[in-house]
Amino acid sequence: MDTNALKKFAQSARNLLIDQVTAKLAVVLDAASAARREQPAAVKALESAIRETSEREVIEQVAYTWFNRFTALRFMDVNGYTNPRVVSPAEGTTRPEILAEALAGNLPEKAPAAISALLEGRNPSNDPQAEAYRLLLVHACNGWHGAMPFLFEKVGDYTELLMPEDLLSPTSILARLREAMAEDACADVEIIGWLYQFYISEKKDQVFAELKKNIKITAENIPAATQLFTPHWIVRYLVENSLGRLWLPNRPGSKLAAQMDYYIAPEEPETDFLKIGKPEEIKICDPACGSGHMLTYAFDLLHAIYEEEGYDPAEIPALILKHNLTGIEIDDRAGALAAFALSMKAAAKLGRRRFLRMEVKPDIVVLQNVTFTHAELTDVAAVVGKDLFTDELHETLTQFEQAKNFGSLIVPKLRDPVETLRAVEARDFSSDMLLKEMQARVVNLLCMAEALAPKYHVVVANPPYMGGTGMNGRLSEYLKEHFPDSKADLMTCFMERSERLTAPNGYWAMINIPTWMFLATFEKLRQNILSNQFVASLVHAGRGLFGPDFGAVAFVINKTKRSGTPKAVYRRLFEKQVDVRTPEAIETLFLDKSYRRYLANQDDFLSIPGSPIAYWISPGLRAVFKSAPRLEAIVDARQGLSTSDNPRFIRQWWEVENQKRGSVGLQREDYADGSLHWAPYNKGGEFRRWYGNIEHVLFWKNDGETLSSLKPKSVMRSPTHYFRESVSWLSYTVSRNSFRTYPVGYVFDTSAHSAFSEHNGDLSAALCFGNSKAFEIIATVINPTVHFHSANFMDTPFVKVPQAHTDQLRSEAVELARSDWDAYETSWDFTAFPLLSPDYVDQTIEETYACLRAHWRRMTDEMQRLEEENNRIFIDAYGLSDELTPDVPIEEITLTCNPAYRYGVKGTAEEREARLKADTMAEFLSYAVGCMFGRYSLDAPGLILANQGETLADYLATLQEKGVAEPSFLPDADNVIPVLDGDWFPDDIVDRFRKFLRVTFGEEHFRENLAFIEAQIGDIRKYFTKTFYEDHLKRYKKRPIYWMFSSPKGTFQALIYMHRYRPDTVSVLLNDYLREFIRKLEAERARLDKLSDDPSAAQNVRTRALKDVGTVAKQIAELEEWERDVIFPLAQKKIEIDLDDGVKRNYPLFGAALKPIKGLEAADE
Structure with a gap:
């Protein structure tokens, strides 16, 4: 079945039907419409429906009613239940068969006389065949009313007034329907469910778009927002392991198991089971039946049970519908389709004639609002x-x-x-x-x-999915009152409700999202299941069944507490939680009965903090959970601050003035006088162990006064722990956790959960343990989701190891990680570029890089040794040597100087080395630009100019204070450096870099050094004009400190340093550079013009000169327009900026003067 084609058709069909029904509604409601004369009752009912709901709602309702009818008729046509076919042509023809027969004089029984009158020309009509077909279609729908009243309403229903007009053209809804619902696709009634899910998918997208605007999901939108279609093999697993498992102990000689490919037999013989005398006694319910997928397969399995018991096949379908199956639904559309699907199951067993004589109707209960005053x-x-x-x-x-x-x-009070x-x-x-x-x-x-009474032997469901943020107020309050242990999501409330609907010792089975297995929110729900019921089997499917965003778990629970609690089968159909596979690939893994099959006693889960359904853990790990104390004995872990407005309160540290930024080691009281505005802020960050991810600052002027008084309020969690030394990790990760040390002086974010202790040795132990393999395997037991919270951390069992080991290991590992982090200019403790360190400098850059690279290798090797030693310590302490090795892959050594970590290991080692060399040269050029602007100096370590509006005079004064009388390399005086494609200015960026290279590595090897750099990154001028700014934006995470003024086509470009920006900077750029450049271009144009007319010049020279004249003329026109419309007005404005406002606010002030930063508006912290 091509579900992509079905989705495309269903979505386009909805829009087409809505458009056509809307047009038809306008005609019908016209005061002089024929419908008012001929069908006044139907028009009255239509107007009443509009008053009760809305015109839009009625249009939606009629559109989906006809969609349901058309798809149902097509399905019945293909499967031979209609005669003649209603929406499908006979083989070899194009008209619907019912119309072709009518044209041949073969009208259906009791057909309206108007049909023959139209076809014979006795009734005037602009399109008699179309009009006759519409009447035939209505007649056919009415003919099916007796058998399926839920789908085909009685004569006179207003939906007939609003039937779409175009039903016969090659582009009609029916033509598209036949193409999408090809005959092979209609082999199973499951197609109806797929079509319905796709039909409402755009509505679902709309509902969730509104939810992002804090528009809650109303009752009428719950179906669209919460339905997910269940893959057929999951349906089989759920039904076979609930209904099948219920039946088999009652009939030990049954051969039913041979038909159940997805059945998981119990590990031990079952003696205490629910006694069933005959098939009619079995009661099955789907409390959120949707389009009936669970019920249709339950029908199939029940049919096999009845047959095995010797029942007459002609009687079985009616017995099943009468005695066994109940579906409950809130969506009228889905309920009608569920009833239709079950009817088609009966029809397939009985044939058309017997089915039409069958009086029993499917028991699909569509809940309706009922109010009594x-x-x-x-x-x-x-x-x-x-x-x-x-x-x-x-x-x-x-x-x-x-x-x-x-x-x-709803739990009826009447039992x-x-x-x-x-x-x-x-x-x-x-x-x-x-x-x-x-x-x-x-x-x-x-x-x-x-x-809704608790009477069912089997309850099976794919429940609705909706978290608390989406719930409307009435629903949220109801769940808080009636489902306190599961109120966080509708799916978990349905777990509780399914249990209540199930008779004692019956089975309830479900597929949903596995958050309930692990999150603390659902701990009481888990404990109820584990303490009072029996998990008969569970299939942890991973991601792919419901798309890439969510995992899935299917399970069957027996509503009884088994004596001795026997082991049950658990399947884990993935290696990594983030892996996304197709439903078919996951099914293949399930059918491989040896793939990740676990036997577990659920009582063991209760011994783990939080009682997670951790079925995969080894006996050794279980012993750890039972005996070891928790980390809470040595540390206090906390969640941090939530600003509620990150763009306002958080910056990258390099955006703000250095003199207003607090440093590491300061305490809270140091911010009280208002002189310091920004405090170091721990926001978590990427996978990096030991030290690093130190990039952010938080607005904390006057001890955070603005944040504290914010309305709506920020959430100031754990304020007593701000500015304390900590061990921290990012609470959300799709791979593995990494732990870092943060010294005194930091505030920490809500996503940067942090652990604290009065004893430094305990922090060493927590840091080393957190970065060990032993912790990793334990953490996946406590909470194997993408979140790992402070409560999870404190619940982790902790086995003490000698403090001397962890203190020494922490000291060495943190020092290596700190040295690596500080080697890059995005660290606030960066002092100078490593290539210029006396420890590595040689005669040439190539030789210097070789020395530096050898040092980086030694660092990486040493860190790998330390981490493996750390693993050995904790693996031995936890007794996990049979499960874990201490080895750490090179790509997990989280040093930026390690190319396997920095770039991953997909390419070859040679490719990674080449990339590292190129990036190091690009970083060298970035440092050179910093020296050109005075941010850094070759003569003094660290930041020199990093406060608002500083000048060359400030630079010289700062160096004088540091004992440097004559700087070896002077920065640019006016804070404007041209970046052009030729040697137009003697002090442009390329010329300045050449001087910088001569100063740093000498004149003797200048050409060799320049050639080495260009071998890695290409021509220097091309790099600066084409690539440098892209690299700068990436390095500084779209918060650049150097701003590129650029004309629309890049003919003129110049860099400024934002910390040195002054209100006259644009005027300097205009008068000293842009206008001067235009004058030089005009001179060049005149030279080229003269050359093109020079008879003494070669013809090819003249031709080229003539072509270049045109190019230069366009450049001049571009720059004159840019000057007139952009730069000159800006220069007049003398814009003031405040570095506290950050790049995101200041950069757009200059509009089209600056090179655009794609995604600047979206790149929130």
């Missing part, structure tokens, strides 16, 4: 009779006011409504129309209550 409840007492009108019934009658919102989560229902149905109120209408409403409500 206080006065009406008095009338209800008369309908029911005072003997039956108990307090429980009274409360039940008020429970369905929000049925479309709460769905199957057994059947007796009351029968008594009410038996009353005769034919003489009192008011009471008769009241009786109908009460009967409808009691039927719904009866469906």
Whole structure:
């Protein structure tokens, strides 16, 4: 089945039908419409429906009604249940067969006379065949009303007035339908479910787009927002391991297991099981049945059970529909399709004629809102009779006011409504129309209550999915009151509800998202299952069944506490949680019965903190959880601050003034006087161990006064722990956790969970343990999701190791990681570029790089040795030597100087080395630009000019203070450095770099050094004009410190340093560079013009000169327009910037003057 084609068709069909129904509605509602004369009752009903809901809602309803009918008719056509075919042509023809037959004079029985009158020309019409076909289609739909009233309403229904006009053209909805629903695709009624899910998918996207705007999901949008279609093999697993497992102990001689390819047999013989005398006794419910996928396969398996018991095949379908299957749904559309799907199952077994004679209808209960006023409840007492009108019934009658919102989560107070229902149905109120209408409403409500009674042997479902942020207020409050242990998501509430619907010792089976298996939010839910029920089997499928974003788990639970709690089978169908596979690939892994099959005793899960469903852990690891103390004994782990407005309060450290930035080692009181605005801020970051990810600062002026008073308030979690030394990790990761040390002086973010202790040795132990393989395997037990919180960390079992080991190991590993981090200019402790360190400098850059690279290798090797030693210590301490090795892959040595970590290991080692060499040369050029602007100096370490508006005079004064009287390399005086494609200015960026290279590595090897650099990154001028700024944006994460002024086509480019920006900087650029460049271009144009007319010049020279004249003329025009429209107005404005505002706010002030930064607006911290 080509689901992509089905999706494309269903989505386009929805839009087409909505458009056509909208157009038809305008015609029908016109005051002079023919419909008002010919079908006034239907028009009246239509207008009433619009008043009760809305015109848009009615259009949606009619569009999906016809979509359902058309797809149902096509399915029945293909499978031979219609005669003649209604929407499909006979073989070899193009018209629908029912129309072709009518044209041949073969009208259906009891067909309206108007059809023949149109086809014979007795009734005038612009398109008699189209009009006749519409009547034939209505007649066919009405003909199916008796067998399937849920899908084909009776004659006169207003949906017939709004039938789409175009049904016969090659581009009509029916032509597209036949193409999408090819005959081979209609082999299984499951196609109906796929089509429905795709039909509502755009509506689902719309609902979630509104949710991002904090528009909650209303009751009418819950179906679109929460439905996911279940792959057929998962349906089989769920039904076979619930219904099949229920039946087999009752019939030890049954051969049913041979038909159940997805059945997981119990590990031990089952003696305590629910006794079933005959198939009719089995009650099965899907409380969120959607389009009926679970029920249709349950029908198949029940049919096999009945056949094995010797029942007459002609009677089995009616017996199944009458006795065995109940579906509950809030969506009228889906409910109709579920009933249709079951009807088609019956038709497939019975054939058309027997099916049409079958009186039993599928038991699909579509919940409806039912409201009784206080006065009406008095009338209800008369309908029911005072003997039956108990307090429980009274409360039940008020429970369905929000049925479309709460769905199957309604728990009727009346435990057994059947007796009351029968008594009410038996009353005769034919003489009192008011009471008769009241009786109908009460009967409808009691039927719904009866469906929701706890009586089922098997409950099976793919529940709705909705977290608390999406819930409307009424739903959220209801769940808090009635499902406190599972209220965080509808799917977990349905787990609880399914258990309640299930009879003692019955089975409930479900597929959902596996968060409930591990998250602390659902701990009580897990404990209830583990303590009071039996997980019969579980399939942890990983990502792919529901697309790439979510994992999936399917499971079957027996509602009884097994004595001795036998082991059950658990399957883990993935290696890494982030791996995304197709449903078919996951199915293949399931069918390989040896692939990741585990036997586990669920009592063992209760010994693990939080009781996660950690079925895969070894006996040795279980012993650790049972005996070892927790990390909470040595550290206090906390979640940090949430600003609620990161773009306002958080910066990359290089965006702000150095003199306003607090340094490491400061305490909270150091920020009280307002002189320091920005405090170091731990925000987590990428996978990096020991030290690093130190890039952010937080606005903390006056001890965080602005943040503290923010409305709506920021969340100031754990403020007493701000500025304390910590061990920290990012709470969200798709790979593995990495732990780093943060010294005194940091505030920490909500995503940077952090651990604290009064004893430095305990922090050493926590850091080393966190970065060990032993911790990694334990952490995946406590919480194997992408989140690992502070509570999870403190729950981790901790076995003490000698403090001398961890103190020494921490010291050495942190020092290596710190040295690596500080070697790059995005570290605030960067002092000078490593190539210029006396430890490595040789005669040439090539030789110097070789020395530096050898040092980096030694660093990487030493870190690998330390990490493997760390692993050995903790593997031995935890007794996990049979499960883990201490080896650490080179790509996990998290030093930037390690190319296997920096670039990954997909390419060859030679490719990584070449890339590292090129990047190092690019970093050398970046450092050179820093020296050109005075940010750095060759004569003094660290930052020199890094405060707002500083000048060359400030540079010289700072160096004078550091004992440098004559700098070896002077920065640019006016903070404007041209970046052009030729030698237009003697002090442009290329000329300055050449001087820098001569100063740093000498004149003797200048050409050799320049050639070595260009061998790595290409021509220097091309690099600066084409690549440098891209590299700068990447290095500084779209928060550049050097800003590129650039004309629209890049003819003129110049860099400025934002910390040295002054209100007259644009004027300097305009007068000293841009206008001067235009004058030089005009001179060049004149030279070329003269050369093109020079008769003494060679012809090819003249031709080339003539071509270049045109190019230069265009450049001049570009720059003159840019000057006029952009640069000159900016220069006049003398814009002031405040570095505290950050790049994101300051950069756009210059508009088209600056090179655009793609994604600057979206690149929030």
